[in-house]
Every structure is written in C-alpha cells, then in structure tokens.
Amino acid sequence: MIVGVLKETAEHERRVALTPEVTAQLVKQELEIWVEEGAGLGSNFPDAEYEESGAKIAESRDKVLSECDILLTIQTPDEADIKKLKKGAILICFLWALQHPELVELLKEQGITGMGMDAVPRISRAQNMDALSSMSSIAGYKSALIAANELDKYLPMMMTAAGTIPPAKTLVLGAGVAGLQAIATLRRLGAVVEAFDIRPEVKEQVESLGAKFVEVELGDDETQTEGGYAKELDKSKQELQREAIHKHARKSDIVITTALIPGRPAPILITEEMVKDMAPGSVIVDIASENGGNCELTEHGKTVEKYGVSIVGPYNLPSQLSLHASKLYSKNMVALLNLLLEDGKPNFNFEDEIIKNTTITHQGEVISPMLKE
Known part of the structure; x- marks a missing residue:
C-alpha cells in the first residue's frame, strides 16, 4: 500500500498531513509512504527528516497522485488533482461535504473513496481521531x-x-x-x-x-x-x-x-x-x-x-501554529488509519460507527448518513 502526502497549496495553509514521527510508525506497519518534496517545510519538517523516518521523497506531485492507494491531506485537493487519482484510491482530509455537493459528485464519478476528517463522530471511541x-x-x-x-x-x-x-x-x-x-x-x-x-x-x-x-x-x-x-x-x-x-x-x-x-x-x-x-x-x-x-x-x-x-x-488559525497543528492532525490521522487498515489493507466495515460516518463516498455511492439525511 502506497500512502501519499501532498504539499498543501491552499492560501495561508502551512500544515502537513503527516509528520516524520508518525511516518516512522506507518513505515513500521509495512506501508510505503511517499511525501511530495517540500511538503513539511511550512511546519518546519525538512525532507531529510522524512527520509530518516523511512519515507520516499517524490519530486513529482503527479507521481504521488497517480500511484498512491491512500492520499492524506489537510485541505481538499483541487479538481485537477482529484482527477489524477486512480479509481479506487482513498482520499482522507477535511472534505466539508455538506457545503460542497459538487465535490461529492466528483468523488462518485471518479470512483474515489472520500473520508472526511470533519465527519468523525464525536463519540468517546473516536476522540483520538477527532481532528476538528x-x-x-x-x-x-x-x-x-x-x-x-x-x-x-x-x-x-x-x-x-x-x-x-x-x-x-x-x-x-x-x-x-x-x-x-x-x-x-x-x-x-x-x-x-x-x-x-x-x-x-x-x-x-x-x-x-x-x-x-x-x-x-x-x-x-x-x-x-x-x-x-x-x-x-x-x-x-x-x-x-x-x-x-x-x-x-x-x-x-x-x-x-x-x-x-x-x-x-x-x-x-x-x-x-x-x-x-x-x-x-x-x-x-x-x-x-x-x-x-x-x-x-x-x-x-x-x-x-x-x-x-x-x-x-x-x-486559518490552526495553520498559524503549524508545527503543533500538524503533529496533532497527524496523530488523528494515524488513529483513523489504524482503525481502517487490517493486515495492511483497507477494510470498510460499515457496521463500525466511525467508518460509516467518516466515509462520504465509496465505490461510486454516497455512504455518509449525514448526507443521506
């Protein structure tokens, strides 16, 4: 499984979805981590730290997008980036699906599984995943x-x-x-x-x-x-x-x-x-x-x-404390991945309240109960 991390391009966004510390944890789980060159610089995480943690630094953004099985970001990538993801890829980020129905349609059309960090249910079992x-x-x-x-x-x-x-x-x-x-x-x-x-x-x-x-x-x-x-x-x-x-x-x-x-x-x-x-x-x-x-x-x-x-x-107040914001978000992200992945592969168990609520689209269908309502 290739997990991709992009350099954020939204205005005023300095955070990064994975820190080198959490990258090392995922590498130990036999996941391949590809990080776009310079992705962590806004949060003071140089490329060398990612390489030391076992990640591959990708010079091409397009290569990360086209090859990754799971893409981790903070902000939602733009339409052009989403269209470069392969069918069946998983995108995990802040999606704000209720406010952006056109994004939900795009994810469905492209066959992308979209998981919204903003949609993690506020229950005790999900506290360590609650990026909001x-x-x-x-x-x-x-x-x-x-x-x-x-x-x-x-x-x-x-x-x-x-x-x-x-x-x-x-x-x-x-x-x-x-x-x-x-x-x-x-x-x-x-x-x-x-x-x-x-x-x-x-x-x-x-x-x-x-x-x-x-x-x-x-x-x-x-x-x-x-x-x-x-x-x-x-x-x-x-x-x-x-x-x-x-x-x-x-x-x-x-x-x-x-x-x-x-x-x-x-x-x-x-x-x-x-x-x-x-x-x-x-x-x-x-x-x-x-x-x-x-x-x-x-x-x-x-x-x-x-x-x-x-x-x-x-x-974007969290981005103004980008180092600590990235550390916290990264730990939220790895907690969700640990729930999602089973033997290194995604397991979309929709009997699980967290997976069901966090998953916005999957295999061309809307899953989120929030959106269905």
Whole structure:
C-alpha cells in the first residue's frame, strides 16, 4: 500500500498531513509512504527528516497522485488533482461535504473513496481521531493571543506605584472546544472571563476554568445535537440570546466568538447595534469568519475598525501554529488509519460507527448518513 502526502497549496495553509514521527510508525506497519518534496517545510519538517523516518521523497506531485492507494491531506485537493487519482484510491482530509455537493459528485464519478476528517463522530471511541477538536483547541488558544495583542490595555490586574489597573473584561461566545481553550488562555493571561452558550450542559466546564457562565432561560427545548454541537434556535429564543449577549458585550473589552452550526453558515451573534454600544478600543475576534462570521461586520481575512471597535476575521488559525497543528492532525490521522487498515489493507466495515460516518463516498455511492439525511 502506497500512502501519499501532498504539499498543501491552499492560501495561508502551512500544515502537513503527516509528520516524520508518525511516518516512522506507518513505515513500521509495512506501508510505503511517499511525501511530495517540500511538503513539511511550512511546519518546519525538512525532507531529510522524512527520509530518516523511512519515507520516499517524490519530486513529482503527479507521481504521488497517480500511484498512491491512500492520499492524506489537510485541505481538499483541487479538481485537477482529484482527477489524477486512480479509481479506487482513498482520499482522507477535511472534505466539508455538506457545503460542497459538487465535490461529492466528483468523488462518485471518479470512483474515489472520500473520508472526511470533519465527519468523525464525536463519540468517546473516536476522540483520538477527532481532528476538528484538535484544530479547534489551537484556534481558541490563538484567538486569545490575537485579542490580547489587539487590545490597548493590560489583561491582568496590575498594581503599580501610579495606581491599580483593573483586569480586562472578556466575553467568549460558544463553549465548545475552541471556546473553552480561549477561556483557559484568557484566564492564564489574567483577564476576567464570562462565557455564553445555549447548552446548559457546558456550564460546569466553563466554571471549572474560572469563568462566569452567562445563563439565559431558553426553556426545556433540546439545545444540542447528538454529536454535541449547538442547535439553531427559533426566532424568539434567538432574540432572548441576543439581548443577553448585548448586555454583556457592552461592558466587555474583548469578545471572542466561536459559534458554528455543521453544514450551515455561522449564526449572527453580534449585530451592528451591539458593536456600536461597545467601548472604543474594544476588540472582537471572530473565529467563525471562514463560515460567514458570528459578527455582522466581520470581514474574513481582515482586521477592520467599526465604531472604534477592532473586528478581526482571521484566516486559518490552526495553520498559524503549524508545527503543533500538524503533529496533532497527524496523530488523528494515524488513529483513523489504524482503525481502517487490517493486515495492511483497507477494510470498510460499515457496521463500525466511525467508518460509516467518516466515509462520504465509496465505490461510486454516497455512504455518509449525514448526507443521506
């Protein structure tokens, strides 16, 4: 079995799908690893380290594509690359199939088995394969650092001869993996942190990190999916949510937004009116900007100033910590491969919940229950 690793070509993407450390593990399992020349340079893994781990460095991208049985990437390869894969090849990467039906059709037409790292189910047995959580943790950490850098104030309380400076007040919207990591990082930096989430189940986690949980009475409706994601609220509940957010955002120096709904644009949590009410010099870091943003005024890839408030819509936060992001993603990847491969060959056991949910297409058919629904 030849496992191919490509150099990522998407803008702002510096990660690599396999690190030399994990490559060595796969070589010991008698898999042949072909790595495109320079694939790891963006994450500070030179070709020499891959060669030492037992990989073959391929000078030609086309050779990796045409010869590999399994292709591992971060971002989805473009259409031209996918068409160079041989029929029956397996592509494992972030596919985001719900948002890209044309990609699903292409994979079916080409006879490619597509496995989405974004589709790994959030169950305890799949935790070591959960690349979304790995990358979200990095995004949450980095968002707090960006906010601290943009703010023209101290984050911790400072007692000086010239007087005492109170700590910065911060608000984190969404207490999933990214939000919890943002909370933890802001607390380490000394800020006072409040957090809001429509899921009351996360209150204990928020408080365990030393933050105050903002509670809103939303009734007894179910507020999260089976996978643990927040559900979209009806209009009356959205209004209650916005009122609470408005009240707390008004007095915050920093707001970090992390709310995403799988397969849908990011929900608007911060309206223009709320931004107008924030103090000049305040900062919003919108982690969800790639999916449209949680702030009505976010511009993806830019830092803009509106009504005296800096609004940051960052590109690809995990890629900004590319070395550790690659290490975590690579370990997620090898955990999935260890489940998929049996005696060195792929075994698509669709009785297994992880294989069934992660596999988007196989042998020209849609497998994913998420897509079928």
